[in-house]
Amino acid sequence: MIKAAVFGYGNIGKAAIEAINAAPDFELAGVVSSSLEKGALGKIPVVRDVDELSDVQIVILCIPSRNVPDIAEKILLKGISTVDCFDIHSETYNLFTRLDAAAKKGNSRCATSIGFDPGIDSAIRALFEAAAPKGLTYTNFGPGMSMGHSVAVRKIPGVKDAMSVTIPVGAGVHRRMVYVVLEDGADFNKVTAQIKSDPYFVNDETHVIQVSNLDMLIDRGHSVSIQRKGVSGSAQNQRFTFEMSIDNPAMTAQMMVSAARAVLRQAPGAYTMLHLPPIDLLYGTEEELIRRLV
Amino acid sequence: MIKAAVFGYGNIGKAAIEAINAAPDFELAGVVSSSLEKGALGKIPVVRDVDELSDVQIVILCIPSRNVPDIAEKILLKGISTVDCFDIHSETYNLFTRLDAAAKKGNSRCATSIGFDPGIDSAIRALFEAAAPKGLTYTNFGPGMSMGHSVAVRKIPGVKDAMSVTIPVGAGVHRRMVYVVLEDGADFNKVTAQIKSDPYFVNDETHVIQVSNLDMLIDRGHSVSIQRKGVSGSAQNQRFTFEMSIDNPAMTAQMMVSAARAVLRQAPGAYTMLHLPPIDLLYGTEEELIRRLV
Numbered sequence: 001m002i003k004a005a006v007f008g009y010g011n012i013g014k015a016a017i018e019a020i021n022a023a024p025d026f027e028l029a030g031v032v033s034s035s036l037e038k039g040a041l042g043k044i045p046v047v048r049d050v051d052e053l054s055d056v057q058i059v060i061l062c063i064p065s066r067n068v069p070d071i072a073e074k075i076l077l078k079g080i081s082t083v084d085c086f087d088i089h090s091e092t093y094n095l096f097t098r099l100d101a102a103a104k105k106g107n108s109r110c111a112t113s114i115g116f117d118p119g120i121d122s123a124i125r126a127l128f129e130a131a132a133p134k135g136l137t138y139t140n141f142g143p144g145m146s147m148g149h150s151v152a153v154r155k156i157p158g159v160k161d162a163m164s165v166t167i168p169v170g171a172g173v174h175r176r177m178v179y180v181v182l183e184d185g186a187d188f189n190k191v192t193a194q195i196k197s198d199p200y201f202v203n204d205e206t207h208v209i210q211v212s213n214l215d216m217l218i219d220r221g222h223s224v225s226i227q228r229k230g231v232s233g234s235a236q237n238q239r240f241t242f243e244m245s246i247d248n249p250a251m252t253a254q255m256m257v258s259a260a261r262a263v264l265r266q267a268p269g270a271y272t273m274l275h276l277p278p279i280d281l282l283y284g285t286e287e288e289l290i291r292r293l294v
Numbered sequence: 295m296i297k298a299a300v301f302g303y304g305n306i307g308k309a310a311i312e313a314i315n316a317a318p319d320f321e322l323a324g325v326v327s328s329s330l331e332k333g334a335l336g337k338i339p340v341v342r343d344v345d346e347l348s349d350v351q352i353v354i355l356c357i358p359s360r361n362v363p364d365i366a367e368k369i370l371l372k373g374i375s376t377v378d379c380f381d382i383h384s385e386t387y388n389l390f391t392r393l394d395a396a397a398k399k400g401n402s403r404c405a406t407s408i409g410f411d412p413g414i415d416s417a418i419r420a421l422f423e424a425a426a427p428k429g430l431t432y433t434n435f436g437p438g439m440s441m442g443h444s445v446a447v448r449k450i451p452g453v454k455d456a457m458s459v460t461i462p463v464g465a466g467v468h469r470r471m472v473y474v475v476l477e478d479g480a481d482f483n484k485v486t487a488q489i490k491s492d493p494y495f496v497n498d499e500t501h502v503i504q505v506s507n508l509d510m511l512i513d514r515g516h517s518v519s520i521q522r523k524g525v526s527g528s529a530q531n532q533r534f535t536f537e538m539s540i541d542n543p544a545m546t547a548q549m550m551v552s553a554a555r556a557v558l559r560q561a562p563g564a565y566t567m568l569h570l571p572p573i574d575l576l577y578g579t580e581e582e583l584i585r586r587l588v
Contacts, residue, residue: 015528015529018528022428093588096584122587126573126587130549130553131538131540131545131548131549133552133577231316232309232544232547233310233312233548233551234312235544238541242535246534247529250526250528250529251529253527254527258424258425277568278417278568281420281421282424290387293420294387294390294412294416294567294568
């Protein structure tokens with residue numbers, strides 16, 4: 001049994017607990033949370049720090065992307081493996097090299113940038129290029145709530161609550177619809193300007209809409225359509241499409257648990273979804289998986 | 295540069311030459327063919343046996359599935375790596391273990407059951423299960439010509455030429471439409487009975503249609519739709535779809551060339567598409583690939 005801890009108790013953390021409970025080869029060692037009360041999860045230990053749990057092999061980091069680099073590095077250096085769902089695309093390579101160094105130093109394993117996108121989408125894009133090396137791939141998100149974008153808006157001063165919905169415009173272009181509940185006295189125009197200049201939003205057409213309550217708008221469903229049209233050898237017009245329509249935190253957490261299984265089978269170091277052999281993501285014997293899936 | 299030979303000069307062999315020529319890191323060492331004339335490909339050496347070529351690292355086997363086990367094993371034992379597109383699903387595991395043993399003995403590498411299905415479809419099915427471990431996956435082929443099925447029919451006595459078209463019926467069920475040109479004096483009913491009892495056809499509704507000429511019917515295009523509806527953690531109704539519409543021999547050959555690149559980066563042994571890390575399939579530096587695809 002793989003002894004795993006869940007770090008963070010938001011949407012993804014809660015879903016990670018469900019995914020661990022559903023996996024036949026995992027055991028939940030505990031939940032690391034700074035806000036959750038000690039007895040809140042019954043028999044499941046709630047702790048403030050990973051060190052308070054014993055025999056943890058891997059920590060599923062269900063925390064905002066911006067907190068991942070420091071927290072993951074610290075855990076990896078202790079000799080405990082990690083999985084994260086870091087999702088700032090422009091920074092994934094730097095994080096990969098940093099965590100690769102930490103994991104090799106700590107003799108631990110790290111699955112980084114795992115989940116939806118980066119995550120399953122990354123592996124799909126790689127397979128599409130392997131089948132047709134020349135051509136264009138478009139990743140079209142939505143309609144659906146983007147967790148990374150929503151968390152980024154909630155960190156902006158004056159924002160009480162927020163939800164960012166991604167609308168696909170086509171050919172990989174998106175519009176962002178940001179629904180915000182403001183703190184009393186916050187300046188809507190100032191908040192809007194800050195959102196639009198945030199790295200998560202600066203490249204997309206972004207609309208900010210003030211609402212008094214978010215509860216009636218929230219649906220954690222999300223979708224993607226990845227399309228490639230390319231060339232295999234000299235054959236033109238080869239077409240590939242991947243579509244997914246999911247409860248986003250549930251899929252992200254599930255993929256992190258699958259990647260936890262896979263990364264523990266690798267040599268010390270860091271791995272993205274591009275590096276993990278698909279068979280290692282799955283529970284079962286090699287024979288059973290080859291007979292069923294190949 | 296990877297020095298690769300192409301073994302076989304049918305539809306897939308011709309496409310493999312195109313894929314090798316289009317790859318920046320491959321060099322075509324020659325073509326192994328028992329029927330092609332020595333000078334038929336200009337400057338490209340045409341030989342009868344792999345031994346006649348020097349410095350070949352990997353042989354792309356573009357031969358009927360039933361010839362793969364013996365030929366691949368022989369080459370692997372010589373210390374030369376192979377890629378095959380063996381496509382008899384019920385026998386892939388036994389072939390994998392046999393070629394794994396040969397490759398380890400010969401200190402070579404083997405990518406087996408690579409191409410369309412088994413192939414890219416195998417990796418997709420594994421990723422879908424990683425994202426939603428419980429549920430059902432349906433692989434729906436066509437409409438399109440199945441190469442493996444067509445080759446199997448052409449081997450039946452009395453058949454001059456044949457094409458097997460796969461029609462998706464839904465939920466992974468298929469109908470086979472087999473168009474045959476018979477040898478003079480062949481018995482249509484006898485041929486039909488043999489086709490219907492062949493392992494390639496015995497499980498599917500199969501219709502055999504006699505035609506006088508196949509030329510006007512042949513289109514190498516093929517399609518697939520893989521659909522999974524499953525559960526991530528405790529979230530139901532997670533939906534995943536992969537669709538592909540391709541020139542089939544061109545995609546198969548391209549995937550074999552990509553797998554050749556990948557397998558040469560692994561330890562000696564056999565690898566299916568489930569075993570190969572997606573990043574290894576692609577040309578480029580790790581940094582460039584992570585920045586572009588993760």
